[in-house]
Amino acid sequence: xxxxxxxxxxxxxxxxxxxxxxxxxVYLLYAASxxxxxxxxFAAGLEHGAKFLARLFPPDFRRWELLVKGMxxxxxxxxxxxxLGTLLSLPLALLAARNLMPVWASxxxxxVMVVCRSFHPVIVAILFVKAVGFGxxxxxxxxxxxxxxxxxxxxxxxIEEISLKQVEAVRATGAxxxxxxxxxxxxxxxxxxxxxASYETDANLxxxxxxxxxxxxxxxxxxxxxxxxxxxxxxxxxxxxxxxxIMAGEVLTVQVKKAFKA
Amino acid sequence: xSAALEREWxxxxxxxxxxxxxxxxxxxxxxxxxxxxxxxxxxxxxDAPEQIGDMLRRMWPVAWQHYPEGVHAPLVDSLHIATxxxxxxxxxxxxxxxxxxxNVTPQPALNYLAKLVLVAAxxxxxxxxxxxxxxxxxxxxxxxxxxxxxxxxxxxxxxxxEALEESNRGTIxxxxxxxxxxxxxxxxxxxxFEPIFDKYVVDERTAQAVIxxxxxxxxxxxxxxxxxATAMSEISEKAA
Numbered sequence: 001x002x003x004x005x006x007x008x009x010x011x012x013x014x015x016x017x018x019x020x021x022x023x024x025x026v027y028l029l030y031a032a033s034x035x036x037x038x039x040x041x042f043a044a045g046l047e048h049g050a051k052f053l054a055r056l057f058p059p060d061f062r063r064w065e066l067l068v069k070g071m072x073x074x075x076x077x078x079x080x081x082x083x084l085g086t087l088l089s090l091p092l093a094l095l096a097a098r099n100l101m102p103v104w105a106s107x108x109x110x111x112v113m114v115v116c117r118s119f120h121p122v123i124v125a126i127l128f129v130k131a132v133g134f135g136x137x138x139x140x141x142x143x144x145x146x147x148x149x150x151x152x153x154x155x156x157x158x159i160e161e162i163s164l165k166q167v168e169a170v171r172a173t174g175a176x177x178x179x180x181x182x183x184x185x186x187x188x189x190x191x192x193x194x195x196x197a198s199y200e201t202d203a204n205l206x207x208x209x210x211x212x213x214x215x216x217x218x219x220x221x222x223x224x225x226x227x228x229x230x231x232x233x234x235x236x237x238x239x240x241x242x243x244x245x246i247m248a249g250e251v252l253t254v255q256v257k258k259a260f261k262a
Numbered sequence: 263x264s265a266a267l268e269r270e271w272x273x274x275x276x277x278x279x280x281x282x283x284x285x286x287x288x289x290x291x292x293x294x295x296x297x298x299x300x301x302x303x304x305x306x307x308x309d310a311p312e313q314i315g316d317m318l319r320r321m322w323p324v325a326w327q328h329y330p331e332g333v334h335a336p337l338v339d340s341l342h343i344a345t346x347x348x349x350x351x352x353x354x355x356x357x358x359x360x361x362x363x364x365n366v367t368p369q370p371a372l373n374y375l376a377k378l379v380l381v382a383a384x385x386x387x388x389x390x391x392x393x394x395x396x397x398x399x400x401x402x403x404x405x406x407x408x409x410x411x412x413x414x415x416x417x418x419x420x421x422x423x424e425a426l427e428e429s430n431r432g433t434i435x436x437x438x439x440x441x442x443x444x445x446x447x448x449x450x451x452x453x454x455f456e457p458i459f460d461k462y463v464v465d466e467r468t469a470q471a472v473i474x475x476x477x478x479x480x481x482x483x484x485x486x487x488x489x490x491a492t493a494m495s496e497i498s499e500k501a502a
Contacts, residue, residue, distance in 0.1 A: 027345070028346065035403050035404040041404075045398045045400075048397065075296070076300040083293045131310050131317065132310045135302065213389060217301075227393050235393075242387075246385045258281075259284070260282065260285070
């Protein structure tokens, strides 16, 4: 009656995929050989690691004034950069949305965002340290650029996903463009924008603790100086504070999103 | 009707409006406080256009002669660090993600522990991880690879854990049932199929269709299929 004892396998071997996996493995082994990880180095590393950990603890909070000053500056950088970035990316995102704007407007706006997004904030910070000197201003500008790139992209995508029915309805009443935006576009995307902005603030908080390494203000400079002077117990204090701040930021983000969930 | 017309309609409840107002207030207060207190040296700002001009002038023309000895090797190293770091991160994130997923590991204590590991790995910036591993292994790509890997555990593990929690229960059930059928088939209890097919299979054509469907369905191995086919042919002979 039936095709009894068919030899067809449920998972036939895919030789192309196996070849690709093999190539990947070969590449990984080749790349790993560049790491120069020898057993001797690993053993020495474990020893160094143990020593390092021993010197990290207990954390030294005696220079808390320096710590608080750096953390406050990081916080200021993150807040100002997020606010500036959000303000700048709102009109830019509106310009870049292809469902509302002609090509000649959306294309340049998109180009600006791509340029803003193409470099790591730390690299942008290096450029701004040259332009406006050491200090918080370089950090603010660097993180603003990063925020514009990222928020602009997310907001543009959100605007492009809106339902055009409401836009059409508002247009049909004879409303000017500004009213179309405020009554048909903004209500559809507002809660998502709040989510994006709080996410970006979170990201800026993380980055603002780091850009100090290149001299752009914040706790990063203090951290790097302490590390170079082998004050590992102070390094530990700084890192713990940063982790606490970032975790607090994550909790706060969740709360803000909850308030705007509609 | 007039009462209905005069009624004021509001989109949000008072609690929602208060919540939003608190958020707005805190945001404005934080921005104003930051702007007033942040240390910005205005002299540096006036100087900025000149400095940017100077930088751009010195950036051009691009000095490509530095590429062979100064840029190429570190660039390739960066690539290696990225791929190896990713692979290591995924390898380390998988077990943590399985521990973090509530439906895979129904142990709240283990879930929290795994989630704590993920949050901690994420909260420590890549650069801080790098500082740590440079102190342990000395400067070089090894420290970079491990830094990327340890930081990435946080995000990879979080996303993977959430994906596991959202995974389709039906697929898991299907595989579960399939395993049970396998066990039955392996013990040669082909007669166990009879009641099932007696109920559903009425003629030979349906029997063949069912066998084909069974053979074509996913993950049915040879033992299962032959047991099924034997049972089916017996049934259909009886039916004929």
